[in-house]
Amino acid sequence: MNGLEQFKDRNVSQNYYRVKIEPYPKTPWERFKRVVRRSLRLELFVGLKITLMEMLRFKIHTIQYPKEKLPISPRYRAVHKLLRLLESGNERCIGCGLCEKICISNCIRIDTRPDENGRKIPTEYTINFGRCIFCGYCAEVCPELAIVHGQDYEHASEQRAQFALKEDMLTPLDKLKEQKEYPGFGAPTPAADKLIKKTPLAY
């Protein structure tokens, strides 16, 4: 039994049954009689019975949003985050431009320049969220796991652009400890260590 049996049974009509529908009222008189009958039989409360009973029993299944939130998949792709290195707090992004290249809706742009130590740094990083389709390619292609998708799906603002600048996406330095590693597309797989071949060193 591999769980596929139910899909292999294509005789879908076996559990069908005919619903008995009483004939529609034809004259206004008949229609009036139906209204009176329905009102006096209190059919409304038949439907409400379950609701009322559950309310009295205090066994509530509703998620109390926004007090309560459902856990979402780690692979959920919400508004992007730019991560920092945990030890030094330096930005992870090296400005290689691969996300800019791979973006299929062409909504990422980076400005880069050499910094005072001669290293390449991104001076500005933007995503046009009006065009972003949240496909996750940028996170997948990123060699440094610097651009990732966040988990935060609640974004309301007056303008989409307000999520799109580098300072909005970058982990603030004081919240470095709260920064979580991204497990979604592009993150190392659990077996990654076994796949690595070591380059020989002469010392």
Place this chain on the structure above:
Amino acid sequence: MVKFYIDGKEVVANRGETILQVARREGIYIPTMCYLSKVKPIESCRLCVVEVEGVEGFVLSCQTPATPDARITTDSKELYEHRQNIMKLYDVNHPLECGVCDKSGECDLQNKNLEFRVDSQEFSARDQYRPIQDWNYLQYDPSLCILCEKCVHVCNEVIGDDAIEIEYGGYKSRIIPKDAETLDCTWCGECVAVCPVGAFISKDFKYSANAWELDRIPAACAHCSASCHLYYETKHSSIENPEPKIYRVKNEFEFETLCGAGRFGFDFENREAKKDEEAFKRAIEAFKRADTIKFTSFITNEEALLLQKMKERFGYRLVNDEARAYQRFLENFSQYSGKSLYTPSLYDIEDSDFIILMGSFISSDNPAVRYAMTVSQKRHRSEIVNFHPVEDDLLKPVVTKFVKHEVGSEEAALSMLVDILCDEDAKKRAGKEWLESFDIGYLSAESNIGEEEIEDILKRLKMKKRRGAKRFTLILGEDLYTHPRAENLAKLAGLVDRFSEFDVMLIPPKTNTLGVALICDLDEEEGEFSIGYNQKGDFTLSALGDGDLDMPALNQQEGTFTNIDRRVVPTNVALPYEGYVLNDIAKELGVSDKEYTIEYTKELPKEKGYKEIEFDELDNEFLNDGTEKRGYELEIKKVNLSRKNIEPIEELPEFNGTVIYRCEPVLQFSPFTNKAHQLRTKGKLYASETFLNDLGLKEGDKVNIQKDNITISIEVERDGFIASGAYLGRFDKNIDTESLFKDYRFTEVKIQKV
């Protein structure tokens, strides 16, 4: 002609062609890492090996000419493994920084690693500390360097600077400046262009863009008359500013060479220009009032034609002194050579066995000619004789004989050449008066050209001829066109072209001087009210952004130039331009009925050799075998020979006291190069060490240069590239050099220290 087979395909090699050259021409792929078409095979990578049937082991295809009926295999299992191992060796300790490397995306090492599926490494070597070197416009990272030696060879064999070499030291080997602490060269940047990896990079471009984001616009360089083929590479300026900006210039480095001004002087556009309707109205009024249009040759052929049409309609005088001088010289030359144009091209110079250069400070006047001469010298040891009053140290590695003559004695020098190069017929043609005035003793004494020097040239020429030399070229420059005796000089040059085996080339001084000289009917004298186009006039149109009405710079225009190879080359729009163009004015005046300027390309004068071809039909590329497919070549027409005798040689002018020369420093050509952010500099008096010592000056001193009632205050800079003399440039528009040098390129001045 050798017939043989590559991978079963029948191919034919010309004499001396190697297997690789034939394969490339035929479109058969053989991988290489160190091969560069324009230099001799370097043979450092051994990736180009092929198998030849019946021959033990592999054969280097880059240096082996094919033998008849040889059967060559370019790919097999053994070859693949051999090449894969080479790539692994290249990868030993190569920093894994592709993510930030400027070359990533267009890197030969990346490409070949992927091609030969290098995914693991067995080899190792101890890594060395090799710090990054910072050399002015360039940066060199030894740890990225794969020591293919392309840069060294191109610097030596094509540029002629010979500024870098390899410091051998096993795994520590690296590129170092030759015989110097730091690199001091002409900054052509060709080492950056040929570098297959990111070892040599341009400091300005570093980390500003990735190879794959840039849009490539094929164009022609707008700075000098060589109009080299190049690509402007553009991208949006920044996140805030979506306007495109030129990030760098690339060239087809396999086949042609760019100088530093072309490579680093790319952002000379007129950026802020907008459609200013008021200014346009004023311009139209000025055109209605004017009787003269003054302009420079930094315009396209189509614009020149528009100016000519305006002249035909309204009778403007077209004034362009430098093009007028060239035009007159060319006309006089034609009447004695029988051809409407000169014949040699830069390719002919590369193939020449004997070159005489006169009247040009070539390393700054036209670097492409210098590179062509270097190629000829390195490839087949040609003799190069240079006649000039200023000693140019940059030409030292190339020039085999330098003849220093007195300022102003070009007529004597050219006459002496006519005497040794031409036969009796030519002298008869020159006429009795000229022959009688040819007093070699007097000329030699006055011009300071020793008779033994001329004999030496003749000896060298005879020696070359004995060794089977075929091609001889005489290259003449702007000194002669501006010379008071230019007319006679042109006639003498015509005689040389007609009566000797020497072909004469006349270097056009500015980008489109040849085009302007052919298309426009130029006038000598200015009228009362002038329109200046890129020149100061009563109403100024300027592409530099400092005039009364803005015009597009040459990287914002499409059109054609007529270059030194007599080729009509197209150039395209790299950057947007929102202002008015010359065609708008012509339309307003009722001269033009076309929407775009380039619709005039097919209307260029056919009687001057232009062809009726639409702009959009013009090619702008190089083929696999290096054939230049750019535009078309002008047709050379027959010209009726003049029957007049050549005038007798005049008494040589005397230049006493302090004499300065007019030429631009290396990396500068015009105010346009000086507008580019990398090349921007203040104009100075550039002087040699001897000149400084003679006048008791030091570098950094302020001096007053006086001539008649003109005084120019200027700083002095020592120029290590010249061994004698001093010069002033015209690239700094704040310095009024024009008024000092009215015609001839040398002038007598008084220099006083302030």
